[in-house]
Amino acid sequence: MKLGCPKEIKPQEFRVGMTPAAALEAITNGHSVVIETGAGLGAGFSDEDYTAAGAEILATAADVFAQADMIVKVKEPQAGERKMLREGQLLFTYLHLAPDPEQTHDLIASGATCIAYETVTDDRGGLPLLAPMSEVAGRLAPQVGSWTLQKANGGRGVLMGGVPGVAPAKVVVIGGGVVGTHAAKIAAGMGADVTVLDRSLNRLKYLDDVFGGTFKNQYATAGATIDLVRQADMVIGAVLIPGAAAPKLISRAQLSEMKPGAVIVDVAIDQGGCFETSKATTHQDPIYDVDGIMHYCVANMPGAVARTSTIALGNATMPFMLALANKGWKKACADDKHLLNGLNVHAGKLTYAAVGEALGLDYISGEDALNI
Structure with missing residues (x-):
């Protein structure tokens, strides 16, 4: 051939x-x-x-x-x-x-x-050809999100790890799969206060067993999700339904409940995005503002590395x-x-x-x- x-x-x-x-x-x-x-x-x-x-x-x-x-x-x-x-x-x-x-x-x-x-799938229910890019995108998400949080880029001007006497950024990761796990690891490693939301109790147990107090996790009810999003400096969308369009988890109306200058990083944008206000962007022009909330929605994030x-x-x-x-x-x-x-x-x-x-x-x- x-x-x-x-x-x-x-x-x-x-x-x-x-x-x-x-x-x-x-x-x-x-x-x-x-x-x-x-x-x-x-x-x-x-x-x-x-x-x-x-x-x-x-x-x-x-x-x-x-x-x-x-x-x-x-x-x-x-x-x-x-x-x-x-x-x-x-x-x-x-x-x-x-x-x-x-x-x-x-x-x-x-x-x-x-x-x-x-x-393409595997015997463990995973997606072996998506996983390596999910790992890369997950690890990049807090990095690009922290850049977007800088005041010059329209963000709240919050440092991920804070400094002595000043609280760190609050980061919410929606989805505890490959992207979400790697995003949470890096965000926590940067010193942020991180919570992962997921609807699989088995996944939440796994995250708790493996990562312990490195970051928190919580069951993703609609109420818990919006409560945490209201408090967040950064929200990372990491939800995947294999091959299908991503579910819309945060509506435009709910943006008004977020802190001005908060950042959304939508890693699910390849599958249409998991926020109602998400639209695909490029590395050349990666962020945009909707109602005071900064959106980073680059559709080929791993291309940066x-x-x-x-x-x-x-x-x-x-x-x-x-x-x-x-x-x-x-x-x-x-x-x-x-x-x-x-x-x-x-x-x-x-x-x-x-x-x-x-x-x-x-x-x-x-x-x-x-x-x-």
Whole structure:
């Protein structure tokens, strides 16, 4: 199989879908690899690093799309990239289709087979290809939130850890999964007063057992959530329903109950955001003000630390990429129900229920798609 990796074109996206190490693994397994020139520069990988691994460098993304049987990316294909997909081609990347009807319709129309990193599962009920970027985004959230809290950026002017005689910032993390846990760890490490909200008692018990007094946790009733949000200097949205649109947990009306200059960091923005007032922003223009509350809603947060993120993502995606290349997507998915869960689009059909329900579109099961 010929694997292709184009340069990411989403604004301020510096990651790359395939590391030189992943390219070498594919080539060692008998496949060929084509890379768009400059694709790895944002993550610190030169064209020479790829050619040393045995990959071929091509001049344009169009060349990569035209030659490759499988396209390996990071972010969802942009409009121009979607036009280059063809029937029977395999796309392996993050898609986040539930809040994106335009992309969904384009992928269905392309006839390509599209496997989404974010819906591949594992035996423990986790999302192994989303987890590394969730870890990065969770750890970044308090860092970018503390910057947004600075008065010059519109925030309350509160230092995360306070100083002797001055209380630290109050941080509320909504969601105790991978993002929320890493966000809470970093925020607490910065000296903040942190509370994690979640609706899973088992998860709350786990957080209490593992982290003890490092940060607090509380059951996420609607009343408890708004009470804590009223007191917060920073609220981090870390709620995920795999493949589906994120639930809206704080309404615009409730912003008026927050402290002026408080900060919202919406890590769920890739799935539409978990605050009513959230809208996707970029690293170039990351924050905006709604009713005196500062919103940080960058849709590709891990792109800010592109080298760390690229290597972490490559470590996770490589075994699945090789399975798809070695076996072909149908056998790979038939052999691995967790990889089959990543199938979102095939041969003009939507194949993921949560996306169909979110967008009001017809869909078939992944099992049925194997027979097309």
